[in-house]
Amino acid sequence: MEMLAIDLSLGLEKLLLIGGIISFSLLVAMYTTYGERKIAAWMQDRRGPNRAGPFGLLQPAADGLKLFFKEEIIPLTSNRMLFVLGPALAMITAMLTSAVIPWGPTIEVFGRQVSLQIADVNIGILYIFGVVSMGVYGIMIGGWASNNKFSLMAAVRGASQIISYELAMGLSLIALLMLTGTLSLKSIVAQQMTGGWNIIYQPLGFLIFLICVFAECNRTPFDLPEAENELNFGYHQEYSSMKLGLYLFAEYVNMFISSAVVATLFFGGYDIPFVDEAALAANIGVNATAALGFAALFSKILFFLFLFIWVRWTIPRFRYDQLMDLGWKKLIPLALANMLITAVVVLWLNK
Amino acid sequence: MHITEILFWILTALALFSALMVVSSDNPVHSVLWLILVFMAITGHYILMNAQFLAIVNMIVYAGAIMVLFLFVIMFMNLNKDSEPQKSVWLRLAAVVSGGSLLLILVAALKDNGGYINSMKGEGSIGLIKNLGNTLFTEYVVPFEISSILFLSAMVGAVVLGKKESSTPAA
Numbered sequence: 001m002e003m004l005a006i007d008l009s010l011g012l013e014k015l016l017l018i019g020g021i022i023s024f025s026l027l028v029a030m031y032t033t034y035g036e037r038k039i040a041a042w043m044q045d046r047r048g049p050n051r052a053g054p055f056g057l058l059q060p061a062a063d064g065l066k067l068f069f070k071e072e073i074i075p076l077t078s079n080r081m082l083f084v085l086g087p088a089l090a091m092i093t094a095m096l097t098s099a100v101i102p103w104g105p106t107i108e109v110f111g112r113q114v115s116l117q118i119a120d121v122n123i124g125i126l127y128i129f130g131v132v133s134m135g136v137y138g139i140m141i142g143g144w145a146s147n148n149k150f151s152l153m154a155a156v157r158g159a160s161q162i163i164s165y166e167l168a169m170g171l172s173l174i175a176l177l178m179l180t181g182t183l184s185l186k187s188i189v190a191q192q193m194t195g196g197w198n199i200i201y202q203p204l205g206f207l208i209f210l211i212c213v214f215a216e217c218n219r220t221p222f223d224l225p226e227a228e229n230e231l232n233f234g235y236h237q238e239y240s241s242m243k244l245g246l247y248l249f250a251e252y253v254n255m256f257i258s259s260a261v262v263a264t265l266f267f268g269g270y271d272i273p274f275v276d277e278a279a280l281a282a283n284i285g286v287n288a289t290a291a292l293g294f295a296a297l298f299s300k301i302l303f304f305l306f307l308f309i310w311v312r313w314t315i316p317r318f319r320y321d322q323l324m325d326l327g328w329k330k331l332i333p334l335a336l337a338n339m340l341i342t343a344v345v346v347l348w349l350n351k
Numbered sequence: 352m353h354i355t356e357i358l359f360w361i362l363t364a365l366a367l368f369s370a371l372m373v374v375s376s377d378n379p380v381h382s383v384l385w386l387i388l389v390f391m392a393i394t395g396h397y398i399l400m401n402a403q404f405l406a407i408v409n410m411i412v413y414a415g416a417i418m419v420l421f422l423f424v425i426m427f428m429n430l431n432k433d434s435e436p437q438k439s440v441w442l443r444l445a446a447v448v449s450g451g452s453l454l455l456i457l458v459a460a461l462k463d464n465g466g467y468i469n470s471m472k473g474e475g476s477i478g479l480i481k482n483l484g485n486t487l488f489t490e491y492v493v494p495f496e497i498s499s500i501l502f503l504s505a506m507v508g509a510v511v512l513g514k515k516e517s518s519t520p521a522a
Contacts, residue, residue: 082384123480126407133415137387140419144380144426152426159419183480 009112017118021098029252030060032305036252039309067245075238079145086142087239087246093135094253100124101260102186104270104294105277107287116290117186124185125173128261129166132216136162138250143235154234157224157320162216164327169212171335172205175342176265189269193277197268204338206266208331213258215327218251220312224320259304263297270297355399362399366392379425383418390414404480 034049034057041048049056074083104116121127136159143155179201180188192198199206215222226234236247263269270293271277281289318326369388376382390413397406438446487495 082380121403123403123407126404126411130407130410130415133411133419136415136419137422140422140426141384144422156423156426159423163416163419 013112013114014118017114017116018099021103021118022095025095025098025253025256026249028256028301029249030064032252032255032309033063034060035305036309036312039306040313043310043313064245067242070241072241072243073238075147079147082141082145083238084243086138086145087236087243087250088138089141090135090138090250091246091253093131093138094250094257096131096134097128097257097261100127100185101257101264102189102269103260103297104290105286107290115186116294120184120186123183124188125177125183125265129170132162133166135216135254138247139235142239142247146235146238148238150232151235151237154224154226154237158218158235161218161222161224161323161327164324165212165215165222165331168208168327168331168335169216171332171339172208172212173265175205175335175339176202176209178339178342178346185264185269189264189271192268193271197266197271199266202266202338202342204334205342206262208335208338209266210262211326211331213262214308214311215323217254217258217308219255219308221315221318222323223312223317224323255305255308256301259301259308260297262304263300267300268296270294272296358395359399362392362395366396380422383421383425386421387414387418390418401479404483 037059038048038056040046049059052058052062074080099118100121102115102117102120106113106115108114139158139162140155143151143158146152176198177183179198180191182188182191188198218224218226226236236244239247270290272280272292273296277289277293280292366389369385369392372385373382373389376385390409394406394410394414397403397409
């Protein structure tokens with residue numbers, strides 16, 4: 001019991017942080033849907049949503065309300081419990097990844113040092129992999145429980161795609177980890193603050209990682225699980241109302257978190273470019289620096305979100321065999337070569 | 352009770368209950384899902400032992416990759432009660448006997464644990480990735496490399512078997 005008493009303030013702090021980060025991710029995901037439609041409209045010379053509120057800014061809220069008020073349909077032949085579990089799992093796993101991302105440097109609240117990271121575990125990146133590999137189940141369970149051939153096909157496609165690209169993703173990260181020598185995301189950011197961003201040292205690794213992130217998020221050109229002209233609507237064909245909403249929304253949360261991971265691993269995280277944070281903190285205070293750092297991270301995230309959307313409205317979808325070809329025969333050998341070269345260079349420099 | 356102790360009992364109950372459900376549920380897909388829950392509970396146990404690397408690898412490899420393959424196969428075969436052939440009485444009896452003797456051996460092995468269980472209480476650091484890596488690549492480097500060759504040959508074997516199937520032209 002004593003241990004619980006000591007940890008109470010820490011627990012409260014973490015609880016607030018978790019609540020804050022989750023609601024922030026949901027808010028960002030909400031407005032990414034708006035951004036997606038606006039950018040798509042801009043690229044296709046249209047206006048996009050412009051009726052709900054000024055510049056159509058209330059459109060995401062209207063969409064959400066619409067989904068909530070639609071009729072919930074659970075197919076009679078489906079497996080009821082698993083049918084509900086599918087979208088819930090998709091959403092939960094999308095959210096869980098945010099736990100190890102450092103959202104900013106340490107801040108001071110009422111004399112307490114508060115870290116803007118929910119958990120600085122020493123297996124940081126592996127934790128992300130673990131959660132991502134759990135993300136498959138949201139798709140698979142939902143697709144199977146729908147008791148629909150198209151849904152099942154899409155679910156299997158999605159799962160095999162995610163497993164295949166996880167390999168190349170892991171291999172490309174090993175090269176990065178050889179350079180950093182740590183798995184903790186916080187230490188990786190700290191190293192980049194002094195030693196330059198990892199993108200300089202690992203351009204090929206970054207490229208492979210980015211492609212794999214696109215595949216993991218089921219985004220175009222890898223959105224075969226929901227290829228509507230082949231599979232009607234993919235693994236969420238039988239879903240309606242907010243359960244469908246959760247599936248669609250989980251994709252946007254995934255995009256947001258993946259952007260944060262890419263920014264943290266390769267683009268310095270909350271590092272403000274060309275600024276010495278320690279000197280800045282001495283000048284304008286710790287909290288103001290933290291706010292600026294978070295702004296820097298957030299602008300990097302916004303850039304990657306834009307990249308996601310940009311690619312979606314530019315590049316057509318792969319065929320399924322092309323997708324597997326790219327994953328197994330091109331990305332994995334490339335990632336292996338990248339890993340070997342990095343290892344040789346690291347050994348050579350250390351000698 | 353200490354917080355880790357409470358967590359330990361919750362996880363243990365979860366693991367045992369899910370393991371029972373793996374065996375007793377009718378639908379094979381449900382069995383696989385319960386098995387995933389077992390792996391999750393064991394992952395929790397590893398974390399309680401401060402073996403974070405082991406925990407996460409257990410989650411990625413077993414719960415993440417292997418179980419997905421199980422699910423693949425079972426979902427495609429669409430197994431249910433009607434399609435499953437009834438086993439003969441002798442086969443069932445043999446299964447009960449062999450399963451029972453395995454249980455007996457496990458219980459006998461664990462009964463006299465020599466204080467091993469008490470030494471696994473949380474503060475160990477061998478499961479942390481740094482120590483584990485150091486141990487694997489210094490003390491146990493030969494078994495480690497040999498087992499990796501074993502894995503490689505298994506992988507090559509699987510590819511060869513897969514190729515054989517597809518090279519025969521479909522009539």
